Amino acid sequence: NAGVTQTPKxxxxxxxxxxxxxxxxxxxxxxxxxxxxxxxxxxxxxYYSVGAGITDxxxxxxxxxxxxxxTEDFPLRLELAAPSQTxxxxxxxxxxxxxxxxQYFGPGTRLTVT
Amino acid sequence: xxxxxxxxEMTATEGAIVQIxxxxxxxxxxxxxxxxxxxxxxxxxxxxxxxxxxxEKGRFSSFLSRSKGYSYLLLxxxxxxxxxxxxxxxxxxxxxxxFVFGPGTRLSVLx
Numbered sequence: 001n002a003g004v005t006q007t008p009k010x011x012x013x014x015x016x017x018x019x020x021x022x023x024x025x026x027x028x029x030x031x032x033x034x035x036x037x038x039x040x041x042x043x044x045x046x047y048y049s050v051g052a053g054i055t056d057x058x059x060x061x062x063x064x065x066x067x068x069x070x071t072e073d074f075p076l077r078l079e080l081a082a083p084s085q086t087x088x089x090x091x092x093x094x095x096x097x098x099x100x101x102x103q104y105f106g107p108g109t110r111l112t113v114t
Numbered sequence: 115x116x117x118x119x120x121x122x123e124m125t126a127t128e129g130a131i132v133q134i135x136x137x138x139x140x141x142x143x144x145x146x147x148x149x150x151x152x153x154x155x156x157x158x159x160x161x162x163x164x165x166x167x168x169x170e171k172g173r174f175s176s177f178l179s180r181s182k183g184y185s186y187l188l189l190x191x192x193x194x195x196x197x198x199x200x201x202x203x204x205x206x207x208x209x210x211x212x213f214v215f216g217p218g219t220r221l222s223v224l225x
Contacts, residue, residue, distance in 0.1 A: 033213070048212070050211055058212065094211075103149075107155070108156055
């Protein structure tokens with residue numbers, strides 16, 4: 001199993017550009033999440049999904065969009081990139097295993113907006 | 115509102131024991147998680163508590179008191195490789211899969 005994979009690993013965007021961060025998991029997990037982590041800070045939940053076709057906002061959804069057309073994939077779309085979106089983005093997945101929703105994280109995408 | 119507090123930084127000596135505290139306030143509670151995150155890497159799962167008490171897992175133990183909104187992670191026989199950030203996270207039971215993370219505690223283990 002590859003676990004949770006993310007592409008790209010690094011990206012530099014100009015202000016106003018758009019891009020899609022890709023996330024895929026091969027563990028057949030129902031739940032998937034997108035977080036951002038600013039330097040020296042904890043993780044902030046952007047969006048999450050409880051299954052294909054179902055998504056919901058987290059704590060910091062503004063400026064982002066998601067879709068979940070399959071169980072495996074959960075892309076994050078940035079429209080009109082702004083410097084405030086410079087961050088490390090982590091995708092995660094989980095399922096109910098042993099009575100808990102342990103999250104497995106991808107390696108992250110380091111995004112700089114200039 | 116939702117709030118999780120942890121100390122920003124801690125330092126300990128190789129071979130020692132260190133306790134990292136976490137206090138939380140959430141509108142609903144459905145489990146508390148501890149994750150380890152080495153610099154530049156993704157978080158990895160360490161422990162989970164949903165009932166009051168101590169959960170032991172090798173050199174790591176985690177304690178929960180739901181009435182006090184308090185948890186701690188205990189690391190024994192510290193090794194240099196334990197130098198990392200430790201993130202406390204609460205699953206908010208009122209909001210489905212909403213996980214709230216604390217700011218993390220950066221632990222430095224010195225020889």
